[in-house]
Amino acid sequence: MGLAGLPLILKWAVLGVWALSLLVGGLLGLLALTRLWRAVSHAYLLRRRAFFFPAIEALVMEEDGGLAERLRPGRWGDAAIVEEMLVELFAMVEGPLRERVSRLGEEIGLVHRHLKRLVSPRSHARAEAMERLGLLRSRRAVPSLLAALESEAPGLRVVAARALGRIQDPTALPGLLKALSGLPGSLGNPVAQALGSFGEKAVPSLLAEMESRETLRARVAMILGEVRSLSALPALAALLAQDRDPQVRAACAAALRQIAHPDAVPPLLEGLRDPFREVRAQSAWALGRMDDPSACPRLEEALLKDSYWWVRVRAAEALARLAEGRALLERHKEAPDPILRSLAREMLFLAGRGP
């Protein structure tokens, strides 16, 4: 195209850019107004917060006397303020008072407000409602959240699982286990974290799941480790010894490290001879948490001979935690093998420095 045809394009381009610049300028003006609005509303909301504070104080002091009425939102913005104050309370209170705060959230209509939003056509609004219901620990929301666990969108399932993990209603366990199997890869992590937050209550279901579903074993083993469930130790030890999948064996060794019980030593010593290097590294790491001197010879063998650097690091770390192990490391401080020498020196230094 020649220069002769260009001025028209230029004219249009200049006009377009002018229009866009005006638009952007207008939007900046709008944002300035938004700033102003924020400043004014913030001051107002602070005043309303001060208004509700005595009622919250009475709630903490476990006083009676129409708390629901005093906290019921009346004016614009009250619902969000009271909700925030109740959510902050959950971090500070425990036991029956927690239950009371949760019930109060339902009585004054906060939960109802979010339950209504669960049917919003906008997925972000639904996700936000689920998050708030979880923060309010509302048991009334459990059926709706369980239904959300069946949602098509993985992201929504994750938010629902997180909310159920906070509420910790045992009726949610089967639904969460089902969701765990339905979410691929890392998306299942929040569900696993939710299951872990149930503690020992979740262990029987998790063990049953591990027994029946091969594909979930590694993930369930990790959760059992986080729960530090002693009752899961035999099952984890058996899988460490026998499971075909090296990822499962590595996860079991990692779980046994978190449980840190002396009964785990024999299977972990066997784990040091596993053909898969991650299993050996995890086993050496776990043995470091057991404080059992009988593991020293095998750990030394791993430190001297293993082909994987990480196994040697973990074995040296484990040895440094024990007096007998430190004596062995002293012997290798001047070893000709540079890796062995540097590991022995480093771990002895760290052991000498204390925790």
Place this chain on the structure above:
Amino acid sequence: MIPLGSFLHWINSLLLWYFLAVNACYLLLILLSAIELRAYLKRLRYGSYDLLFRDPRTPSLSVLMPAHNEARTIATSVRGVLNLNYPNFEVIVVNDGSSDETLEVLKSEFRLVEAPRSMEAGIPASRIRASYRSLTVPNLLVIDKENGGKADALNAGINASRTPYFCAVDADVILEEDALLRVMRPVLEDPESVVAVGGIVRVANGCEVAHARVLTPRLPARLLPLFQVVEYLRAFLGGRTGFSRINGLLIISGAFGVFSKKWAAAVGGYRTDTVGEDMELVCAMHELLREMRVDYRIVFIADPVCWTEVPASLRVLSSQRRRWQRGLLETLWRHRGMLLKPRYGILAFFSYPFFLLFEGLGPLIEGLGYASVVLSWALGRLDAAYGMAFLTLALLMGMLLNLCSLLLEEYAFRRYPRWLDIARLVACGVIENVGYHQLTLWLRCLGVWDFLCKRKGWGFMVRKGFGRL
């Protein structure tokens, strides 16, 4: 032979189309950035960082801080990084053969004692003289090595790290308290595919700083750093966020970025023969992962904030911009195999051509444009209306891009609380196109020249230290 008049006519047409294409691409990127920021802000509403902090799956992290002659700022920076919110991290400071008091400052501030550290013999790096641990801070490791440059120091740090991810941080930056949690969030959400995450870098000049924290973001009083605030906002909010949306990010700032150790080591770590080692690493990872047909993502997050001191003098700015331009061209030249090869997808057909045409060769083309206009005017071949229209368009377009970036900043983060600051930013966004833009253009042209002359070296940077910003 083509007559000069026709030649100028032809050049002017070409430049006009180039100009329209470059600005259309920038607008497209801003649009993509807006979409990405909107989605990001929505996600933030239902997933607190507190959960990441408590999640046992949050991976451990090594923060690598290469330091070369940073005695004035190093203690403050290290203390700032040590105080970050993150469940399990180690700080590895690599003293890259400093000739000043950097190591001595570290030794006295953190009560360092010489302590052996076994390192994975992964990536070649200069000889390590000694490693030190602190008697007061358990998660601090200092490595003293012979001078080998920033990339070499980072490679030594990667070898010393024992975590699946490392975060490369310049020794002269300030990170916000939750910066590590925020930057690691994409990794935690998708550890299988996220291999690197970059964070936004903002200008610390003028900010109220105490104890390695930016207490109140403020704008610098001087004009030169002020222009760079607008420039940084445009580059990070308006550019990289958009590239991240389409998984076409070619650069993660060396000042603050997280990488998977496995993949960084697989490409041989940072290259020591370039000054654009940050971009080089990202391009190498792209190349390898695409060749291996791995499903991966390289992400930019506009939220985790890293504050840095930008050049306040023309001399330092010149050195920095020439180096950046040279590094960019070195990397683009080395990875020229990416261009238009279907295997590299969006990188081959958008990111690489964008960086090559608009960032790498852009200064030359734009410079040619200015020369052509002047020549046409001198020869009486320039139509006054055309010239005015083009000039107006160029100014408006530059203004528009700056204002859009400010708009994104106001919409998403509102880091500058004072009204006056916003007004100054808007004013700066308008006038930046006259003078400052041409200045950086000239410096970038010099950078292209340096590249063609195969010049090496880093130039210099003068820092005041955070107490005096």
